[in-house]
Amino acid sequence: EAQVTQNPRYLITVTGKKLTVTCSQNMNHEYMSWYRQDPGLGLRQIYYSMNVEVTDKGDVPEGYKVSRKEKRNFPLILESPSPNQTSLYFCASSFRTGQGYTFGSGTRLTVV
Amino acid sequence: AQSVTQPDIHITVSEGASLELRCNYSYGATPYLFWYVQSPGQGLQLLLKYFSGDTLVQGIKGFEAEFKRSQSSFNLRKPSVHWSDAAEYFCAVGADNQGGKLIFGQGTELSVKP
Numbered sequence: 363e364a365q366v367t368q369n370p371r372y373l374i375t376v377t378g379k380k381l382t383v384t385c386s387q388n389m390n391h392e393y394m395s396w397y398r399q400d401p402g403l404g405l406r407q408i409y410y411s412m413n414v415e416v417t418d419k420g421d422v423p424e425g426y427k428v429s430r431k432e433k434r435n436f437p438l439i440l441e442s443p444s445p446n447q448t449s450l451y452f453c454a455s456s457f458r459t460g461q462g463y464t465f466g467s468g469t470r471l472t473v474v
Numbered sequence: 475a476q477s478v479t480q481p482d483i484h485i486t487v488s489e490g491a492s493l494e495l496r497c498n499y500s501y502g503a504t505p506y507l508f509w510y511v512q513s514p515g516q517g518l519q520l521l522l523k524y525f526s527g528d529t530l531v532q533g534i535k536g537f538e539a540e541f542k543r544s545q546s547s548f549n550l551r552k553p554s555v556h557w558s559d560a561a562e563y564f565c566a567v568g569a570d571n572q573g574g575k576l577i578f579g580q581g582t583e584l585s586v587k588p
Contacts (some may be wrong), residue, residue, distance in 0.1 A: 393574040394574070395574050396574070397578075402483075402580065403580060404568075404578045404579055404580040404581050405518075405564065405578040405579075406578070407575065407576065407577070410573065410574035410575060411574065412574055417574075418559045418573060418574070420575065421577070427566075440543075448552045452517065452518065454518075456574070459568055459569070459570050459572070459573065460508060460523070460525035460526075460568075460570065461523070461524050461573065462506075462508045462510075462520045462566075462576075463520075463576060464520070465510075465517045465518040465519075466517060467516075468515045468517055469499060473570075
């Protein structure tokens with residue numbers, strides 16, 4: 363089944379403890395992206411990648427890192443999480459710009 | 475600056491009534507436009523997209539949208555709403571020269587009355 367898989371689905375962590383949210387797609391898509399969703403703010407793009415080793419900042423990149431070493435994987439790294447990063451995170455992938463993104467099921471992160 | 479505006483935060487319609495959700499965008503390039511739906515506790519599903527050609531596009535679940543360049547709008551419509559359409563709807567805009575950048579509106583929550 364064609365899909366975007368992100369793990370974990372739920373995560374509670376403490377301030378300052380480094381964490382990684384994994385994302386993998388099995389559709390051979392060129393583009394991948396991370397979004398966060400907060401009530402009243404819609405989805406805001408954190409980072410996106412156009413291909414292996416090619417990434418760019420979205421609208422809210424502060425406090426996040428990404429890497430694209432393989433085409434199928436695009437992990438999101440929080441080096442020192444803070445409570446304002448408590449959010450619902452979505453990974454997405456796309457074959458090309460005009461196709462639109464296919465989204466994963468989301469990761470609900472709580473930082474205490 | 476690039477932006478997407480969904481003026482209506484919450485809309486309530488009766489089952490069987492028609493629906494129109496508004497979306498306005500501000501984008502320098504020729505835009506790609508999308509509508510997504512998010513059911514409670516779920517991810518986002520693509521309803522329809524426009525990137526060229528016919529300005530009236532058909533999507534899944536009986537939805538359609540019309541691109542009006544002169545009004546910078548891409549409104550979503552459905553002639554007869556079903557209770558299962560209750561969800562949050564997001565408009566999004568991108569462009570060919572913007573790589574993977576895709577900007578979303580704040581969303582419109584749709585409630586359906588029996």
